[in-house]
Amino acid sequence: MKFKPANNIQDLQYFGEFGGVNPSISDSSTYTFLSAKTMFDTFEGNADGCYLYSRHSSPSNLYLGEALAAMEGTETANVSASGMGAITPVLMQLCGAGEHIVSSRTIYGGTYAFLKNFMPRFNVSTSFVDITKLDVVEAAITENTKVLYCETVSNPLLEVADIKGLSEIAKRHNLTLVVDNTFSPLSISPVKLGADVVIHSLTKFINGSSDTVGGVVCGSQEFIDALRNVNDGASMLLGPTMDSLRASSVLKNLRTLHIRMMQHSHNATYLAEKFEADGLKTVYPGLASHPSHELFKSMMNEKYGFGGMLTIDVGSLDKANELMELMQERNLGYLAVSLGFYKTLFSAPGTSTSSEIPEEEQAEMGLTDGLIRFSIGLDADIERTYEMMRACMEELGILNKLAEVHV
Numbered sequence: 218m219k220f221k222p223a224n225n226i227q228d229l230q231y232f233g234e235f236g237g238v239n240p241s242i243s244d245s246s247t248y249t250f251l252s253a254k255t256m257f258d259t260f261e262g263n264a265d266g267c268y269l270y271s272r273h274s275s276p277s278n279l280y281l282g283e284a285l286a287a288m289e290g291t292e293t294a295n296v297s298a299s300g301m302g303a304i305t306p307v308l309m310q311l312c313g314a315g316e317h318i319v320s321s322r323t324i325y326g327g328t329y330a331f332l333k334n335f336m337p338r339f340n341v342s343t344s345f346v347d348i349t350k351l352d353v354v355e356a357a358i359t360e361n362t363k364v365l366y367c368e369t370v371s372n373p374l375l376e377v378a379d380i381k382g383l384s385e386i387a388k389r390h391n392l393t394l395v396v397d398n399t400f401s402p403l404s405i406s407p408v409k410l411g412a413d414v415v416i417h418s419l420t421k422f423i424n425g426s427s428d429t430v431g432g433v434v435c436g437s438q439e440f441i442d443a444l445r446n447v448n449d450g451a452s453m454l455l456g457p458t459m460d461s462l463r464a465s466s467v468l469k470n471l472r473t474l475h476i477r478m479m480q481h482s483h484n485a486t487y488l489a490e491k492f493e494a495d496g497l498k499t500v501y502p503g504l505a506s507h508p509s510h511e512l513f514k515s516m517m518n519e520k521y522g523f524g525g526m527l528t529i530d531v532g533s534l535d536k537a538n539e540l541m542e543l544m545q546e547r548n549l550g551y552l553a554v555s556l557g558f559y560k561t562l563f564s565a566p567g568t569s570t571s572s573e574i575p576e577e578e579q580a581e582m583g584l585t586d587g588l589i590r591f592s593i594g595l596d597a598d599i600e601r602t603y604e605m606m607r608a609c610m611e612e613l614g615i616l617n618k619l620a621e622v623h624v
């Protein structure tokens with residue numbers, strides 16, 4: 218039977234303490250016990266349904282984790298205060314001194330910086346590879362490799378990882394395949410394709426209202442228990458815990474994710490097709506010209522489309538900046554990092570979200586100066602948005618210039 222991630226969320230049933238239609242919020246950092254023995258058993262991890270201290274777990278965080286685990290098809294999940302608060306404990310839990318990670322080279326700048334600059338302090342090294350070339354990925358594995366890391370759809374280049382192919386490699390070499398699925402919630406379900414651990418920055422599409430940062434790790438009960446272990450669990454000991462009030466508000470936003478993703482995808486597809494037809498260099502997994510279009514199609518839960526992220530290249534950073542400023546002035550979106558908001562957001566990744574990546578490496582991976590990353594919003598009238606964006610580009614000579622090149 219086909220995996221239906223949105224149904225899995227919808228099928229959960231929660232009630233509040235007094236029969237409320239929303240679960241009650243656990244507004245406590247610590248919990249009482251009727252007997253000292255139960256407290257001891259809870260510390261030992263042997264008292265199901267008892268709470269100890271909210272850095273470890275809280276009812277509100279467990280509700281949100283349960284919904285996200287249902288969405289990703291994992292046994293359970295652990296929510297965190299940010300996406301980086303999910304990524305960093307996972308990698309530190311899985312790797313110790315002397316061990317090695319093979320990672321995609323096109324990943325979020327913060328994750329790249331963590332692997333490149335921070336993990337070597339603990340003598341954990343990383344090889345960054347072109348994740349679309351499975352032979353290159355496999356060749357980078359050494360006897361010390363523990364983790365294969367990638368983003369399903371990469372930030373900002375929108376490269377698509379072949380999760381099935383990567384999972385076969387991971388299994389052959391006894392590695393844990395960790396996938397950051399932030400750009401493609403509902404559209405792609407990595408665990409169903411063989412991933413072991415799935416991470417999201419909830420900050421983006423899942424929460425969808427750009428009012429908080431948040432993260433989640435979805436995985437097996439054994440792995441999540443290990444992360445939360447009071448003696449040696451990286452999430453428990455590093456302490457990136459989400460607040461209960463916030464967990465409850467993210468859970469409420471999660472309920473509309475399926476509707477939002479369909480609209481993000483619809484709008485992004487419309488704009489990507491128009492931009493490409495206008496002669497702009499456009500990257501969107503939903504375009505037949507995307508090198509991994511067929512791969513994405515083979516992995517996707519069709520209903521939710523190819524997602525809300527696209528890039529165009531307008532030739533230079535100056536032009537990119539001029540265009541973004543003008544689009545903001547005309548209220549077509551905001552010049553801001555992040556993604557998944559109801560408004561369109563745009564930024565030039567080379568000087569913002571990927572600025573941690575050295576310039577020569579940016580050039581090598583195809584991250585050009587004139588690249589603009591768009592997170593397409595929920596605009597009700599995308600035809601009008603397109604006409605207004607096109608007018609901005611014509612005014613700045615971007616489209617005219619392209620027409621000249623093409624003549």
Ligand code: PLP
Pocket residue numbers: 299300301302325327328368372397399400417418419420430431432555570
């Ligand atoms: N993963 C991806 C793909 C991202 O784009 C980001 C942030 O931009 C993160 C992880 C980090 O998430 P957060 O900012 O919530 O810590």
